[in-house]
Amino acid sequence: MATLNGLLSQLAATPSPYLIAAGACLVVFVIYKATTSTDIPHIKGIPEIPGAIPIAGHLFKLGEDHATTCEKWWRQYNMSVFQIRLGNTRAVVVNSFSDCRKMLVGHQSALIDRPTLYTFHGVISSTQGFTIGSSPWDESCKNRRKAAGTALGRSALRNYYPMFDLESYCIVRDLQRDGKAGQAEISIRPYIQRYALNTTLTLCYGIRMDEVYDTLLREILHVGSAISLLRSASENYQDYIPALRYLPNNEKTARSKDLRARRDSYLNLLLDKVRAMIEKGTDKPCISAAILKDQETRLTGVEVSSLCLSLVSGGFETIPGTLTSCIGSLSTPEGQVWQERAYQDIKRYYPDIRDAWTNSYQEEKLPCLNAIVKEAGRYYTVSAMSLPRKTISEVNWNGAIIPPKTMVLINAQAGNHDVDHFGPNAAKFDPGRWLETFTNDASFSEKPSQGLAHLSFGAGARACSGQIIASRLLYAALIRIISSYRIVASETEPPNTDYVEYNQFKTALVAIPRDFKVKLIPRDENVTEACLASAKARTSEFYKEE
Ligand code: HEM
Numbered sequence: 001m002a003t004l005n006g007l008l009s010q011l012a013a014t015p016s017p018y019l020i021a022a023g024a025c026l027v028v029f030v031i032y033k034a035t036t037s038t039d040i041p042h043i044k045g046i047p048e049i050p051g052a053i054p055i056a057g058h059l060f061k062l063g064e065d066h067a068t069t070c071e072k073w074w075r076q077y078n079m080s081v082f083q084i085r086l087g088n089t090r091a092v093v094v095n096s097f098s099d100c101r102k103m104l105v106g107h108q109s110a111l112i113d114r115p116t117l118y119t120f121h122g123v124i125s126s127t128q129g130f131t132i133g134s135s136p137w138d139e140s141c142k143n144r145r146k147a148a149g150t151a152l153g154r155s156a157l158r159n160y161y162p163m164f165d166l167e168s169y170c171i172v173r174d175l176q177r178d179g180k181a182g183q184a185e186i187s188i189r190p191y192i193q194r195y196a197l198n199t200t201l202t203l204c205y206g207i208r209m210d211e212v213y214d215t216l217l218r219e220i221l222h223v224g225s226a227i228s229l230l231r232s233a234s235e236n237y238q239d240y241i242p243a244l245r246y247l248p249n250n251e252k253t254a255r256s257k258d259l260r261a262r263r264d265s266y267l268n269l270l271l272d273k274v275r276a277m278i279e280k281g282t283d284k285p286c287i288s289a290a291i292l293k294d295q296e297t298r299l300t301g302v303e304v305s306s307l308c309l310s311l312v313s314g315g316f317e318t319i320p321g322t323l324t325s326c327i328g329s330l331s332t333p334e335g336q337v338w339q340e341r342a343y344q345d346i347k348r349y350y351p352d353i354r355d356a357w358t359n360s361y362q363e364e365k366l367p368c369l370n371a372i373v374k375e376a377g378r379y380y381t382v383s384a385m386s387l388p389r390k391t392i393s394e395v396n397w398n399g400a401i402i403p404p405k406t407m408v409l410i411n412a413q414a415g416n417h418d419v420d421h422f423g424p425n426a427a428k429f430d431p432g433r434w435l436e437t438f439t440n441d442a443s444f445s446e447k448p449s450q451g452l453a454h455l456s457f458g459a460g461a462r463a464c465s466g467q468i469i470a471s472r473l474l475y476a477a478l479i480r481i482i483s484s485y486r487i488v489a490s491e492t493e494p495p496n497t498d499y500v501e502y503n504q505f506k507t508a509l510v511a512i513p514r515d516f517k518v519k520l521i522p523r524d525e526n527v528t529e530a531c532l533a534s535a536k537a538r539t540s541e542f543y544k545e546e
Contacts, residue, residue, distance in 0.1 A: 384413045
């Protein structure tokens with residue numbers, strides 16, 4: 001017995017090398033598991049991109065430009081649908097046009113949810129609620145989406161004619177002043193930003209700003225863009241690597257809180273202005289006045305803030321991104337050919353250009369203009385990775401089961417430039433792809449619709465609520481600009497028209513085009529002056545400052 005005790009105590013004092021090795025293996029295994037485990041386990045039947053590392057997964061490999069990296073992986077590994085690890089989050093990425101369409105439309109009920117992220121949802125959105133585009137699917141989101149659908153649907157467009165008229169008039173009014181009859185080179189984006197923002201501010205608050213560089217207007221645009229940066233995966237590792245949230249002096253959280261305070265401040269200011277106008281009886285018909293006056297609505301106060309925030313943030317970068325880049329492409333020598341075709345179209349349908357102006361916001365019937373608007377949407381995929389989705393129920397993807405609660409990322413940029421769908425010139429800006437008759441007598445007709453034209457507005461149950469109004473805004477502005485000027489790219493600061501490189505901030509949720517300048521050569525100054533004068537007269541009632 002004494003010998004046995006002695007042996008045991010000797011063993012305890014000097015553990016066997018086998019035991020040490022087993023213990024070490026166990027520790028390594030636990031560390032490996034802890035640093036490579038994800039919210040959703042590996043999905044059988046969907047290939048994973050090689051090279052994930054512990055803790056970060058593919059985050060660093062993805063670099064700043066996720067859409068372009070995933071587009072390359074699709075071609076390199078010859079698989080359009082694959083899985084990746086964003087830190088502790090597993091995501092399925094879909095790339096080809098047909099797979100994106102099949103995932104969004106064919107599985108629309110399963111893909112109706114959206115993921116919540118620490119920085120955007122936990123910090124930034126904690127005061128005003130989530131926008132519709134970032135809300136998980138629940139009863140409240142359903143009600144807000146329905147309200148947005150009513151406010152932005154085709155039948156509501158008629159109510160906004162005076163606003164379309166006024167805002168597109170203001171673009172040309174100020175371009176006319178600043179363009180100095182083609183002598184000055186100007187940057188067009190600020191005018192388009194005001195156009196987009198004023199439209200949604202008028203819808204939500206009945207408020208607009210007349211100056212391109214108005215302080216409040218620029219504050220809203222600045223804060224909105226900075227917040228859009230905080231929604232991107234490449235900027236916010238803390239969303240996917242939770243340990244980073246606890247680092248002292250977390251700069252991301254501090255910046256998010258600062259932006260949240262600035263956004264709260266202007267949203268409150270806008271609502272206060274509406275309250276003051278209601279008191280004076282000078283309020284304009286708009287979403288928040290209807291709610292404040294307690295007109296029939298099923299939405300709560302927080303839901304109204306969310307609705308207004310969704311509409312304001314839905315349009316203020318997407319429309320300027322698309323329209324500015326489109327004007328950039330039109331200003332190049334190849335693009336000028338399309339300007340001329342569009343101008344001929346305008347004159348054919350509206351021999352009196354003043355009619356083109358008044359019809360610009362009431363109908364979309366010019367084939368060339370429609371083709372340019374569609375091509376701008378496709379080619380410049382301003383939301384390259386769309387808005388992230390999450391499965392709410394299982395998706396059977398060719399036999400592989402994607403479980404509920406899996407993040408699904410739609411690579412709209414890749415799908416929109418898929419040569420298998422759009423042909424070998426998919427990487428070219430070519431409005432001709434949407435036109436049927438394309439003859440030298442310059443008459444065109446549109447190709448019949450084939451369903452989903454491109455992926456820039458998403459598709460399915462959570463597709464963009466603003467796509468009808470967005471197309472009308474692009475169309476109206478283009479008719480007015482093209483009928484007034486020949487747009488010519490600056491020789492010293494020309495546009496970058498590459499579908500990836502046109503964007504100066506690849507990490508942001510919505511592209512910000514690089515700066516460029518154009519000259520606006522008047523087509524017929526007398527006609528433009530006449531159009532401006534009649535638009536001014538028509539819109540003066542609507543425009544009256546309170
Ligand atoms: C060129 C202009 C625009 C582009 C390219 C665009 C793009 C998108 C995209 C890609 C989505 C996500 C779709 C999906 O997940 O399938 C989206 C959602 C949304 N957009 Fe737009 N958008 C534009 C203009 C607008 C405008 C002007 C508004 C409002 C006035 C708006 C309001 C919304 C809303 C509310 C959602 C959220 C829908 C939901 O989650 O249910 N968008 N948009």
